[in-house]
Amino acid sequence: MRKFAYAVAWLAVLSTAHAQTFEPAPSYDVLVTFSDGGSQVGTATIKPLSDTSYEFEWHMLGYVIKGFGVRSNDILAASYTWDSAPGVIIYKINGTTLEGVFAQKGVATGTERLTPKK
Numbered sequence: 802m803r804k805f806a807y808a809v810a811w812l813a814v815l816s817t818a819h820a821q822t823f824e825p826a827p828s829y830d831v832l833v834t835f836s837d838g839g840s841q842v843g844t845a846t847i848k849p850l851s852d853t854s855y856e857f858e859w860h861m862l863g864y865v866i867k868g869f870g871v872r873s874n875d876i877l878a879a880s881y882t883w884d885s886a887p888g889v890i891i892y893k894i895n896g897t898t899l900e901g902v903f904a905q906k907g908v909a910t911g912t913e914r915l916t917p918k919k
Contacts, residue, residue: 822852823872823894826917831859833903835911845915857881883908 825847834840843861847870850856857868857879868890870879877892877899888905890913899915 823849823877825849825855826897828918829899829915830918831861832914832916833861833911834913835909837909844918855879 827846829845829847831843831845832840833843841861843859845857845859848856848858853872855870855872855877857866857870859866859868859881864883866881866883868879868881870877872878872894875894877894878889879892880887880889882888883905886906886908888903888908890901890903892899892901892913892915897917899913901913901915902911903913904910
């Protein structure tokens, strides 16, 4: 039984070690859709810090929002603070587009789409 557990753990390490790398676009167009039906647009950049960690910067409504994220396979998650309220977003990497869901404490929830700028 112990050998089986070690084998499963080793396979998990190997599958993570060989995960495809994510190369962010130079910049993204952002479309936010709030759960109440409202929406807004902006831009974003994602800067790699390592193979799995990233620095985010969103430009929305005249604000600059900075965040930090981590990737595991095709999932990219980031935390941020906007107007003193913490938030988190989880993206699914879909080719060159990122499809996300977010929640910001006491402010809003919704979805976000990042599409590479042309």
